[in-house]
Amino acid sequence: xxxxxxxxxxxxxxxxxIIAATLPLYVSGYVLGLLTVAYYFGVFAMSWxxxxxxxxxxxxxxxFLIGVGAYTAGILNAQYGWSVYVCIVLGAFAAVIAxxxxxxxxxxxxxxxxxxxxxxxxxxxxxxxxxxxxxxGGEIGLTIxxxxxxxxxxxxxxxxxxxxxxxxxxxxxxxxxxxxVLQASGQDPVQAGALGFNIVKHKLAAFxxxxxxxxxxxxxLVFYMGTASVGTVxxxxxxxxxxxxxxxxxxxxVLGAALGAIFLxxxxxxxxxxxxxxxxxxxxxxxxxxxxxxxGFLGAALSHESR
Numbered sequence: 001x002x003x004x005x006x007x008x009x010x011x012x013x014x015x016x017x018i019i020a021a022t023l024p025l026y027v028s029g030y031v032l033g034l035l036t037v038a039y040y041f042g043v044f045a046m047s048w049x050x051x052x053x054x055x056x057x058x059x060x061x062x063x064f065l066i067g068v069g070a071y072t073a074g075i076l077n078a079q080y081g082w083s084v085y086v087c088i089v090l091g092a093f094a095a096v097i098a099x100x101x102x103x104x105x106x107x108x109x110x111x112x113x114x115x116x117x118x119x120x121x122x123x124x125x126x127x128x129x130x131x132x133x134x135x136x137g138g139e140i141g142l143t144i145x146x147x148x149x150x151x152x153x154x155x156x157x158x159x160x161x162x163x164x165x166x167x168x169x170x171x172x173x174x175x176x177x178x179x180x181v182l183q184a185s186g187q188d189p190v191q192a193g194a195l196g197f198n199i200v201k202h203k204l205a206a207f208x209x210x211x212x213x214x215x216x217x218x219x220x221l222v223f224y225m226g227t228a229s230v231g232t233v234x235x236x237x238x239x240x241x242x243x244x245x246x247x248x249x250x251x252x253x254v255l256g257a258a259l260g261a262i263f264l265x266x267x268x269x270x271x272x273x274x275x276x277x278x279x280x281x282x283x284x285x286x287x288x289x290x291x292x293x294x295x296g297f298l299g300a301a302l303s304h305e306s307r
Contacts, residue, residue: 009298013167013255020160029152036152036224038265039159042258043166043217045245047210050170052243053252054182057203061118062214062242064102067125067234069095069215074142074228075135084146088219095215096208103207108200119236126234141229148223155224162220163258166213171254173209182206183252244286250296259297 024032048062073091076082082090102121129136136142149155173179181202222228232238241264249260264282271278289296 009253009255012298016259017160017164024153024156032152032156034266034269035262036156036159037221038262039163039258040217040221040224041242041245041261041265042163043213044242045249045257045261046167046170046254047213047217048242049246049249049251049254049257050174050182051203051206051210053246053254053257054174054179054206057207058112058115059118059210060115060243061120061122061236061239063234063236063239064118064121064125065095065099065211065214066218066238066242067122067129067230068098068218070218070222070228070233071129071136071142072215073219074144074222077146077223078137078142078144079135081145084148084223088216088223091219091222092212092216095211095218099207099211099215100204103204103211122234122236122239126230129230129234137228139230141227141232144222144226144228146223147226148220158220159224162217166217167255167258170209170213174252174254178202178205248286248289248296250298251294253296253298256296256298263297 020035023035044062044066047065048059051057051059069091071091072094073087076087076090077084102118105117130138133139148158174182181197181199184197218233221233225232242261245260245264246257247260248263249258250256267282267285268278271281274281
């Protein structure tokens with residue numbers, strides 16, 4: 001990590017955070033609200049990148065972990081009146097437990113089977129929400145009576161601070177010995193295992209960390225939006241956006257995933273007047289980036305540094 005503070009990546013990240021920190025001084029509450037959601041999605045994407053980008057495990061169901069954290073926090077507050085902060089913490093730990101239950105059998109299979117397992121988990125959670133509508137609000141959604149704050153600026157600062165701290169922790173982990181083992185196992189699990197590394201243990205650790213930040217971010221998002229629904233935190237399309245954001249920003253960069261998420265949310269919102277054309281434009285940009293810039297936005301920006 002010592003070299004990080006002298007790298008181009010550090011200065012790009014610092015510039016982004018400084019610019020983001022000044023936005024409440026001159027932008028509207030609408031823009032702040034849009035970016036608040038984008039920052040939470042940035043954490044979703046960074047958490048996903050830790051598991052796929054480094055460990056090489058294709059997780060098609062990031063919204064399973066997000067949804068467990070979001071709905072746990074929302075149900076505890078809406079149905080039982082528990083404190084917002086207690087609900088947020090319990091939502092994060094519920095995601096960790098759910099992630100552990102899912103990862104233990106899923107990590108024993110290889111290739112696309114792991115991805116299919118995570119995708120099935122999302123479908124099960126969707127059905128759970130619909131079947132137990134009295135508890136979850138069903139397809140209509142769950143209304144959350146409490147929020148952290150109604151101040152747009154305060155919500156923005158919370159989201160920005162949370163994303164920045166999460167980025168530091170997740171990036172630091174990716175550059176630690178654990179991250180190096182994950183990267184080696186993702187590239188050649190047989191050789192990594194032959195060197196004496198416990199591949200399953202390291203991937204399980206990555207899954208748990210990913211689950212914690214996904215669940216925590218999902219719980220915070222619920223108390224910002226004031227509602228939890230399948231369409232916002234569980235739907236497969238939400239998971240696709242998380243995956244696309246991570247790939248757009250740059251696989252194995254962690255920090256780039258946050259940039260990709262912000263781009264997707266902001267671009268989608270400003271192109272909304274074009275109707276269905278908005279989805280086409282954003283999808284076309286994503287496809288072009290994947291085809292011509294495999295390293296994503298951040299990878300392209302850092303390419304000159306390695307020359």
